[in-house]
Amino acid sequence: MPITYTSGEQIEVYRFSIPVTVGVPLLALFLQAFLPRRFPFFSIFDLPLLVTIFFAMARRNPITGLLTGAAIGLVQDMLGPYPIGIYGIAKTVVGYGASSLGAKLDVENAGARLLVTLGFYLVHQAVYFTVARGMVNLALHWSWSREILAGLANAFLGVGLYFLLDKFKQRT
Amino acid sequence: MESVLGRYRNLTILVGVLFLQVLGLAVQVKRSADTENTRLIRIWAVDLITPLERGLVWAQNGSSNLWHNYFFLRGVRAENRQLRDQIEQMRLEEVRLSEDATQARRLQSLLAFKEQFIAKTVAAQVIGSSGSDLSRSIYIDKGSNDGIAPDMAVITAGGIVGKVLHVYPSTSLVLMINDQSSGAGAMLEKSRLQGVLRGTPNGELMLERVMSDETVAVGETVLSSGGDQIFPKGLPVGTVSKVSVGKEMFLNIQVKPAADLSRLEEVLVVTQKREREPVAVSAGRVRAADILAQRLPSVPEKPVEVAGTVPVSGATVTAAKGLSTGAKPQSSNSGKLATAPAAGTAVAVKPTGDAQGSGVGLKKVAQKTAGGDSATADGLGSAGSNRVLSGSSNPIANPGANPSASLSPDSGTNPAANAAPKATVKSADSPAKPAADGAKPMSTPPNPQPPTTEDNPH
Numbered sequence: 001m002p003i004t005y006t007s008g009e010q011i012e013v014y015r016f017s018i019p020v021t022v023g024v025p026l027l028a029l030f031l032q033a034f035l036p037r038r039f040p041f042f043s044i045f046d047l048p049l050l051v052t053i054f055f056a057m058a059r060r061n062p063i064t065g066l067l068t069g070a071a072i073g074l075v076q077d078m079l080g081p082y083p084i085g086i087y088g089i090a091k092t093v094v095g096y097g098a099s100s101l102g103a104k105l106d107v108e109n110a111g112a113r114l115l116v117t118l119g120f121y122l123v124h125q126a127v128y129f130t131v132a133r134g135m136v137n138l139a140l141h142w143s144w145s146r147e148i149l150a151g152l153a154n155a156f157l158g159v160g161l162y163f164l165l166d167k168f169k170q171r172t
Numbered sequence: 173m174e175s176v177l178g179r180y181r182n183l184t185i186l187v188g189v190l191f192l193q194v195l196g197l198a199v200q201v202k203r204s205a206d207t208e209n210t211r212l213i214r215i216w217a218v219d220l221i222t223p224l225e226r227g228l229v230w231a232q233n234g235s236s237n238l239w240h241n242y243f244f245l246r247g248v249r250a251e252n253r254q255l256r257d258q259i260e261q262m263r264l265e266e267v268r269l270s271e272d273a274t275q276a277r278r279l280q281s282l283l284a285f286k287e288q289f290i291a292k293t294v295a296a297q298v299i300g301s302s303g304s305d306l307s308r309s310i311y312i313d314k315g316s317n318d319g320i321a322p323d324m325a326v327i328t329a330g331g332i333v334g335k336v337l338h339v340y341p342s343t344s345l346v347l348m349i350n351d352q353s354s355g356a357g358a359m360l361e362k363s364r365l366q367g368v369l370r371g372t373p374n375g376e377l378m379l380e381r382v383m384s385d386e387t388v389a390v391g392e393t394v395l396s397s398g399g400d401q402i403f404p405k406g407l408p409v410g411t412v413s414k415v416s417v418g419k420e421m422f423l424n425i426q427v428k429p430a431a432d433l434s435r436l437e438e439v440l441v442v443t444q445k446r447e448r449e450p451v452a453v454s455a456g457r458v459r460a461a462d463i464l465a466q467r468l469p470s471v472p473e474k475p476v477e478v479a480g481t482v483p484v485s486g487a488t489v490t491a492a493k494g495l496s497t498g499a500k501p502q503s504s505n506s507g508k509l510a511t512a513p514a515a516g517t518a519v520a521v522k523p524t525g526d527a528q529g530s531g532v533g534l535k536k537v538a539q540k541t542a543g544g545d546s547a548t549a550d551g552l553g554s555a556g557s558n559r560v561l562s563g564s565s566n567p568i569a570n571p572g573a574n575p576s577a578s579l580s581p582d583s584g585t586n587p588a589a590n591a592a593p594k595a596t597v598k599s600a601d602s603p604a605k606p607a608a609d610g611a612k613p614m615s616t617p618p619n620p621q622p623p624t625t626e627d628n629p630h
Binding site: 026029030032033034036037040043044046048062063066067070074075076078079080081082083084085086087088089092093096100128131132135136137138139140141 | 182300
């Protein structure tokens with residue numbers, strides 16, 4: 001599982017065109033809202049989270065990463081029935097963490113991406129549960145087995161998705 | 173200070189962004205009843221996503237309809253035949269049920285029982301969800317432009333679905349009953365125990381606040397109780413799937429939803445409820461003895477007694493005075509007229525059920541004389557035909573049915589039938605008269621036989 005520590009000079013920073021920057025998160029949000037009604041098992045995936053992690057790791061800029069995460073999370077909150085900000089906070093933390101990690105580690109290969117996505121999925125869920133229980137008083141129950149299974153499912157989907165999204169990368 | 177901020181610039185911005193979101197969240201939680209604060213930004217997000225969903229649903233339905241309605245029609249004929257048979261069966265069942273409904277309505281009116289009726293609904297299509305498995309909510313393609321308002325009940329033919337949470341011009345967000353933040357009043361069908369229906373984080377449905385000393389059977393139906401002022405009373409909610417003793421002396425009752433909440437496609441939004449007291453159908457004056465006699469086991473019918481004859485335009489009508497309290501169940505739903513198969517044969521004519529249903533039966537005998545015509549006292553005669561006609565006694569299906577009135581479709585063809593009715597019904601006993609004039613049976617026999625007919629069941 002080669003996760004190599006690299007210096008800042010060795011790491012490539014990518015950027016994306018505006019249509020991709022706007023369109024891909026919107027498409028992820030749309031699919032996340034649309035597909036679970038047709039395929040209930042799909043609700044285990046969190047496409048907006050995967051997109052957040054991808055953009056954050058590719059740009060390797062913590063500020064851009066956290067802002068991307070905040071924007072995607074807030075829109076996801078707006079589509080749900082609960083107060084706005086729960087997903088926003090969770091994805092802000094993930095965006096910041098993924099971009100900070102991307103700046104330090106080479107996360108271009110599939111194995112690294114799998115582990116990073118699994119880790120950030122768990123971080124995301126932990127922050128979400130904390131905020132939802134602590135502030136909104138939602139009676140959520142943490143289940144390690146469920147979260148790890150869901151994390152693995154998201155990680156595998158993420159690896160495939162990242163390779164697809166790699167095609168939109170533009171070198172700086 | 174500046175150097176510290178510059179050094180930890182990223183972290184400072186992170187903390188700032190998080191702080192702003194926490195602050196916004198706190199404001200929303202504090203004003204949880206006021207959803208208007210976030211309405212505008214929710215509209216932006218919904219307007220961004222739902223048009224795509226609507227378009228995709230439209231395209232999907234269009235292609236599906238094209239395939240199923242024009243190309244894939246295999247087995248439609250057989251299905252059509254099956255459905256026709258089913259309709260016939262259901263019609264027979266309907267007759268029985270409407271009798272029961274009439275009786276129930278009358279009893280409810282006695283208790284001044286108030287009911288909530290669904291007066292108006294709007295059909296809507298499910299176009300999307302909130303996109304999270306931690307919340308259970310759906311988007312429908314109808315909004316305030318279609319008369320949808322918050323807190324309206326959303327149902328399907330199967331059972332209740334949820335309530336309208338947020339309304340936008342052309343879409344609405346529906347909070348389903350299995351969401352952990354939703355709640356509804358529910359009761360068990362048989363035991364009538366009431367409880368609170370709540371969702372769980374896993375999307376299951378629980379009936380809470382039922383004391384642990386109560387007995388609840390697995391498989392029992394759960395209905396809406398109407399106590400929440402959202403769902404009308406009596407709508408199916410689901411069935412009890414698991415019962416266990418919980419905390420604080422309450423039972424943990426898991427309910428399997430009647431509606432398939434994970435695969436909803438179309439729903440109905442209850443836009444108008446009407447509360448009314450059921451209107452009882454006037455039954456006239458009915459003697460207690462008649463009601464009692466009707467409920468008691470019946471005595472086998474006696475042979476027809478011939479009481480007298482009345483000549484009617486070439487035909488002889490013999491009216492038999494017969495009081496048949498405790499009429500057979502079969503005869504309460506249908507009156508039969510048997511015309512004479514051969515000259516000189518006595519034919520028993522049972523009147524339509526209204527008279528019998530009230531506990532008073534009329535027996536008339538039409539004696540066929542020369543000419544081969546048979547005239548009936550209640551105008552059901554079908555001259556010269558050897559067939560049995562059946563008149564429905566169902567007060568719903570045949571409102572205001574009067575056995576003394578002409579019910580026969582071909583009564584007009586028979587002068588005897590036209591002339592006979594009211595002149596010859598005088599042979600009926602006096603208690604039969606008020607009952608016959610629009611009287612409705614007080615009760616339906618436990619298992620009334622479907623009308624036995626040869627030509628047409630109705």
